[in-house]
Amino acid sequence: MAALTPAAGLGRGGLAGVAGAAAGALAQFLLVAVVTRAFSAEHAGAFFGATALALMVAGVAKLDAGNGLVYAIARAQPSGYQGTSGYVRAALAPCALVAVAAAWALHPWLGPLAPAVPVIALGDVLLAATRGFGALRPTVVLDGLLVPAFQLGLVCVAASVGTPAWLAPAWALPYLPLLVLAAADLRRRVPPGPCLPGAWGALWRYTAPRSAAGAVQAVFQRLDIVVVGALGGPAQAAAYTAATRFKVVGQLANQGLAQALQARLVRALAAGELALARELYQTATLWLVLLTWPVWLGYAALAPWLLRLFGPAYGGATPIALVLSATMMLATACGMVDVVLTAAGHTTASLLNLLAAVTCTLALDLVLIPGHGALGAALGWSAGVVVKNLLPLWQLHRRYGLRPFGRHTLTALARPTTA
Incomplete structure (x- = not known):
């Protein structure tokens, strides 16, 4: 039986993921350009450092539960995804607890972005759960298009007003509709029925060892901006983020x-x-x-x-x-x-x-x-x-x-x- 070449195996899903990420990357580039041109290097650097810290903390608080849900839900396909609601609850509860605790503990450094940490973490976990059902569109549309576009628009409003204090709320606000829409999409996919016994244990036996790696990866992705802001000052953080x-x-x-x-x-x-x-x-x-x-x-x-x-x-x-x-x-x-x-x-x-x-x-x-x-x-x-x-x-x-x-x-x- 003839099979697709490995190149063809990239498939529509892979290309859609690249296209969505490309659109998000363009919006991020424009957002940085708007902030650096509208505000001083000190204000821009402080903003970039705070958002990097928020994303880093949210990445750790996710506990890699999203990948755990993809694994658990995909394996439930032969049974018509019965019992997957138990996996979702088992993933969300610990993540919510860790995210809220981290936001509270780091509030002096996160400032107005502290409430966004649980929203970002839980939204990402819910989106990952939709991919467990084989659906890539919610991730592409919500995370790749909606959030970056809304962030860019709201940051442009803050820049036109010229108020640095508006930057953090403008950046954080789009994560709330992502959370709501991802939850609605997932609820539509999860079939009614009782939770499988042992769902918590099954999910976290697989996920717990990966949580440490997910946390380290989240730190590695954002650590540089946070450290340069702390050691070199906000102006250096702004230059580093732009470059x-x-x-x-x-x-x-x-x-x-x-x-x-x-x-x-x-x-x-x-x-x-x-x-x-x-x-x-x-x-x-x-x-x-x-x-x-x-x-x-x-x-x-x-x-x-x-x-x-x-x-x-x-x-x-x-x-x-x-x-x-x-x-x-x-x-x-x-x-x-x-x-x-x-x-x-x-x-x-x-x-x-x-x-x-x-x-x-x-x-x-x-x-x-x-x-x-x-x-x-x-x-x-x-x-x-x-x-x-x-x-x-x-x-x-x-x-x-x-x-x-x-x-x-x-x-x-x-x-x-x-x-």
């Missing part, structure tokens, strides 16, 4: 490809089909390079002019853009190494790799930021990204002989596979 806004390009491309290929990688590695896993991995790496390297090369070449879109004072952040471009080119050349590693079942190794990356980033930030400001933060982040990619790359090669490039690279887009 590194293009990071989301690599993240969205990786996210879309991972959504399309992760399940196939799990099946291939579980069945010991290393040849297929190698082909999938090399195909995904080729797509990552094709999608992102032109962006990084263009950004490196045009950075002195692009950064002035944020305001005349931001043109000096060109070295940060060069560090970002070189680092992301290296990272994408490694491919989806962490996705492949976890698909092979090595979640503990993945967690240890993340811890090593965060430790490296934080150590270099503490050394470099006081003397070099935003550039020091970029170098610390770059070192963490290198560790985060090269460690699993070495582990995959040692355990399975997998490499991001090989004989499948040149034929990945043309040659069909058979199954």
Whole structure:
């Protein structure tokens, strides 16, 4: 029976995820441009630092329950998704408790964004639950389009008024309709019926070990902005945020490809089909390079002019853009190494790799930021990204002989596979 090529396996879902993330990335870029041009570097940096901290705390408070729900709900498909309401409740209660406690404890640093932390965390978990039913549209529409567009619109209003105090509420408010609409969509999908006995235990036996990795990943994604704001001041945080806004390009491309290929990688590695896993991995790496390297090369070449879109004072952040471009080119050349590693079942190794990356980033930030400001933060982040990619790359090669490039690279887009 003929099967789709790995490239075709990216599918509509993967492309839709990339398209939604791309729209969100554009809205984020415009939002940063509006804030940096309308407000002083000190006000812009304080705002970026607070939003990064809010997203980091919410990411930790999610406890990776969203991925747990995807796993549990998808496995309930043969029974017509009976009993899934129990899984949803089992996921939401601990997340809500942790998110509220974290928001209360960190209120002095979060300020007006503290109430948004539980809303962000629970909304993300509910959206993940809809993906457990095989529905990607709610995530694309709500998280990829609605929230970024509303944030941009409301921040533009705050900028036109010229009141910095309005920035945080304008940024946080769109997460409330996301929470309400995601809950309504999920309620429509969950069938009526009693909860399965042992739903709490079943969900958290799978999810608990992943919660630590999810928390570390959430910290790694936002730690740099928070640390540069604390050590270098809000003006340095504003420059760093503006120059590194293009990071989301690599993240969205990786996210879309991972959504399309992760399940196939799990099946291939579980069945010991290393040849297929190698082909999938090399195909995904080729797509990552094709999608992102032109962006990084263009950004490196045009950075002195692009950064002035944020305001005349931001043109000096060109070295940060060069560090970002070189680092992301290296990272994408490694491919989806962490996705492949976890698909092979090595979640503990993945967690240890993340811890090593965060430790490296934080150590270099503490050394470099006081003397070099935003550039020091970029170098610390770059070192963490290198560790985060090269460690699993070495582990995959040692355990399975997998490499991001090989004989499948040149034929990945043309040659069909058979199954």
